[in-house]
Amino acid sequence: MADAPTLYIxxxxxxxxxxLAAPVFxxxxxxxxxxxxxxxxxxxxxxxxLGNGEDILHFAELGIVFLMFIIGLEMKPSRLWSMxxxxxxxxxxxxxxxxxxxxxxxxxxxxxxxxxxxxxxxxALSSTAFAxxxxxxxxxxxxxxxxxxxxxxxxxxxxxxxxxxxxPLLTTNAEVGPGWPAFVVAVAAITLVIxxxxxxxNPLLNVIARTGANEAMIAAAxxxxxxxxxxxxxxxxxxxxxxxxxxxxxxxxxxxxxxEANIEPFRxxxxxxxxxxxxxxFNLQVLADYWLAxxxxxxxxxxxxxxxxxxxxRLFGSSHPESVKVAAVLPQHGEFGxxxxxxxxxxxxxxxxxxxxxxALVVISxxxxxxxxxxxxxxxxxxxxxxxxxxxxxxxxxxxMIGFSRMGQIASQTLLASGTDVTVIDNNPNMIRQAGRFxxxxxxxxxxRKEVLLSAGIAEARLVAVCTHSPEITNRIVDQIIRDYPDKxxxxxxxxxxxxxxxxxxxxxxxxxxxxxxxLIFGANMLEELGLSPDEAERIIEDVRKLDNERIAIQxxxxxxxxxxxxxxxxxxxxxxxxxxxxxxxxxxxxxxFVDEDEPEKTED
Numbered sequence: 001m002a003d004a005p006t007l008y009i010x011x012x013x014x015x016x017x018x019x020l021a022a023p024v025f026x027x028x029x030x031x032x033x034x035x036x037x038x039x040x041x042x043x044x045x046x047x048x049x050l051g052n053g054e055d056i057l058h059f060a061e062l063g064i065v066f067l068m069f070i071i072g073l074e075m076k077p078s079r080l081w082s083m084x085x086x087x088x089x090x091x092x093x094x095x096x097x098x099x100x101x102x103x104x105x106x107x108x109x110x111x112x113x114x115x116x117x118x119x120x121x122x123x124a125l126s127s128t129a130f131a132x133x134x135x136x137x138x139x140x141x142x143x144x145x146x147x148x149x150x151x152x153x154x155x156x157x158x159x160x161x162x163x164x165x166x167x168p169l170l171t172t173n174a175e176v177g178p179g180w181p182a183f184v185v186a187v188a189a190i191t192l193v194i195x196x197x198x199x200x201x202n203p204l205l206n207v208i209a210r211t212g213a214n215e216a217m218i219a220a221a222x223x224x225x226x227x228x229x230x231x232x233x234x235x236x237x238x239x240x241x242x243x244x245x246x247x248x249x250x251x252x253x254x255x256x257x258x259x260e261a262n263i264e265p266f267r268x269x270x271x272x273x274x275x276x277x278x279x280x281x282f283n284l285q286v287l288a289d290y291w292l293a294x295x296x297x298x299x300x301x302x303x304x305x306x307x308x309x310x311x312x313x314r315l316f317g318s319s320h321p322e323s324v325k326v327a328a329v330l331p332q333h334g335e336f337g338x339x340x341x342x343x344x345x346x347x348x349x350x351x352x353x354x355x356x357x358x359x360a361l362v363v364i365s366x367x368x369x370x371x372x373x374x375x376x377x378x379x380x381x382x383x384x385x386x387x388x389x390x391x392x393x394x395x396x397x398x399x400x401m402i403g404f405s406r407m408g409q410i411a412s413q414t415l416l417a418s419g420t421d422v423t424v425i426d427n428n429p430n431m432i433r434q435a436g437r438f439x440x441x442x443x444x445x446x447x448x449r450k451e452v453l454l455s456a457g458i459a460e461a462r463l464v465a466v467c468t469h470s471p472e473i474t475n476r477i478v479d480q481i482i483r484d485y486p487d488k489x490x491x492x493x494x495x496x497x498x499x500x501x502x503x504x505x506x507x508x509x510x511x512x513x514x515x516x517x518x519x520l521i522f523g524a525n526m527l528e529e530l531g532l533s534p535d536e537a538e539r540i541i542e543d544v545r546k547l548d549n550e551r552i553a554i555q556x557x558x559x560x561x562x563x564x565x566x567x568x569x570x571x572x573x574x575x576x577x578x579x580x581x582x583x584x585x586x587x588x589x590x591x592x593x594f595v596d597e598d599e600p601e602k603t604e605d
Contacts (some may be wrong), residue, residue: 010050019044019273034370036272037363040090040279048102053476056277063131064335065229066263068240071132071141072247080248090148090316091155093512094330095278097125097308098198102301112268114170118344119358121163124300125156127334128240130276130369149317152330157241160336189235193228195206197249207255216265217558221262224250273520278335282363286356295358298364302331302372321380329375332365357472388496396420396457401465402447402477404431406465407493407514425456448476450484456487471499497552504556520545 023553025035042047050056052406069118082279103120109114113400131149132141140146156193201224206217225243232242250256270355287294305326313323399415401408404426412422425445432442445452447468458464468474474492491510494500496513503511520541527537554562 010056013043014056014273017276022272032272033130033275034367036275037279037367040276041282042125042279044178044280045282045284050280056273056280062229062239063267063272063274064240065225065243066267067129067132067271068269069243069247070260071223072244073251073260075346077248077251086151086316086588090312091159093312093315094152094309095121095159096157097122097312098305101304101308105304114349115354117170118340118349119165119354122337122340122344122358123333123336123361124305124306125160125259125340126153126337127332127369128153128157128273128331129335129411130332130366131329134373136368145318145329148313148322148326149329152326154244156242156334156336157316160339163340164343164348167340167349170344170349180441186235189231189242190245193231193245194249197228199601201246201250202253207211210265217258221259222266224259225263227485241342251459278363278366282359283356286360290357290360294360294364298361298368301333301361302365302368305509306372324376324379328379329369331372332369335362337362352587363415396460396497397423399423399465400453400456400458400461400463401425401467401593402453403466403468403474403493404428404442405467405469405493405514408465411465411467423456423461424454448473450480453480453484458488461488463489463491465493467493469495474499475502475506478503479510482506482508497555499550501556506554513562516548523592528605 018036021039022032023035025038026032060458081420099121100119102123103116106119107116110116131153134148135141135146141150169575180569187386205217205220208220224246228246230241230242233239250259253259290444300348309330310327311394313326314320317484318326341350341358341407342356344350345352398420399422401412401424403424404412408424412424415422422444425447426442427444427446429444434446439489443456445456447453449460458481466474466477466481468477478490478492481488492503492511494503494511494513500511523544524537524541527540528534532540
């Protein structure tokens with residue numbers, strides 16, 4: 001218990017630093033990651049308030065573990081298989097090209113091939129935590145370039161296995177044996193995690209779910225993450241790789257959404273702690289001794305990596321804007337470099353001075369990552385940045401939703417809550433990016449084109465929901481579906497009464513005006529506030545709903561101006577026309593005169 005107060009003080013200091021630094025750096029446009037780094041640097045090396053950065057770093061690595069688990073939950077095995085070309089091809093080319101070029105450059109400086117290979121391939125690995133955090137913050141994880149970036153990072157996580165196995169072969173120390181037994185253990189650990197996830201996890205979660213104990217489900221989520229991560233760590237691999245594999249194996253589980261919700265709070269705070277721990281562990285003395293060399297080498301190595309990554313992406317068919325974006329996100333060196341350098345130092349390949357210098361390069365490159373992303377944005381034409389490519393990799397669900405309007409967003413929640421997957425397409429890049437920040441997977445595409453509907457999986461969908469804003473666009477989509485898929489159920493969000501009548505002519509399965517039911521609920525609550533009982537209010541609302549349906553039926557046969565005699569209204573005795581003394585001001589950017597629902601509103605949805 002004697003250490004308890006110290007632990008509390010450390011927690012308060014770290015949380016206080018995060019609370020102060022993250023919002024300030026976010027407001028400055030530098031990103032929260034750089035804020036956490038700066039907070040750790042100030043708390044540790046600058047003022048010496050905390051000095052156990054390495055101990056905190058080991059614990060804070062759980063932030064990366066949780067992050068990779070959540071990403072794994074979004075990666076169904078079929079989707080991961082469809083990315084195999086980028087993972088095994090593009091990822092391998094990036095690691096080999098960057099590793100060899102950096103090793104050759106370092107060999108000219110140190111005249112030691114073993115040091116050059118360890119340093120070169122260690123610096124070729126990028127930071128999974130930094131890159132994915134940047135993609136998450138901008139909602140670009142599920143864009144084409146986001147998936148390219150993730151494919152490269154995933155191969156780098158896999159590449160650490162053979163790299164760690166090869167390191168002992170580079171030493172002249174005869175007492176150090178070859179690393180291939182460790183390689184075999186690593187493969188066995190991966191196999192064990194896959195088998196356990198395939199045959200044990202879902203039955204375990206089924207048993208826990210039947211008990212109805214919510215806290216047990218939280219414990220189960222943490223158990224899955226920790227056990228898979230520890231299995232990889234025991235084999236000498238990345239803990240993040242184990243949690244990612246567990247997430248992938250649970251991606252098609254009915255408990256995926258609940259697991260993600262249980263893990264998310266831990267992921268956020270621990271990931272921030274990880275970046276602060278990197279700042280805490282930074283050695284200012286190394287920077288003071290070699291500041292000129294570090295400030296020269298860090299941007300140079302990042303620039304070389306960026307150019308090589310761009311070339312690799314172009315060789316694998318990526319467009320110029322996409323390649324620039326990937327190159328701007330991945331030029332930094334990563335946390336797996338720490339692992340490789342530590343392994344090399346433990347067997348005498350690197351001395352303490354060289355290891356500290358390389359670690360300083362990694363930390364400086366992380367701090368420069370937001371700047372590299374900004375530079376990448378400047379290199380691209382603004383119009384091109386807003387363009388998204390139609391890519392329907394992984395599309396296909398029981399429900400195809402066209403248009404992610406306000407109504408579509410809420411309707412999709414009911415489907416997802418029931419365990420029903422939804423494929424959503426929209427042609428608004430800003431909407432897709434914003435939705436990506438909240439975890440939605442939306443495909444970019446024009447729903448009026450037949451080939452887009454086919455690529456999005458309309459042939460296999462059991463139901464199509466059309467939730468677009470414009471009545472004209474909605475009608476075109478509905479006509480297209482009725483013509484090509486006459487037996488497909490179509491649920492449509494109607495713009496107004498006139499649009500409802502147009503949809504009735506098309507005989508869609510179901511249609512509803514977005515504001516009608518919400519307006520009735522609004523009216524019912526006002527009636528109750530005025531003293532009516534809930535039953536009386538419901539009776540009145542049901543009467544209004546019944547009359548509206550009758551009026552719609554009359555208008556369908558007689559025209560939009562028919563049926564006004566069955567509306568609830570109160571005759572108004574007109575007053576003498578008097579010129580107003582002051583001009584009236586509009587309440588909602590329209591005139592104050594009565595606007596019937598028959599006339600379409602001019603406001604945006």
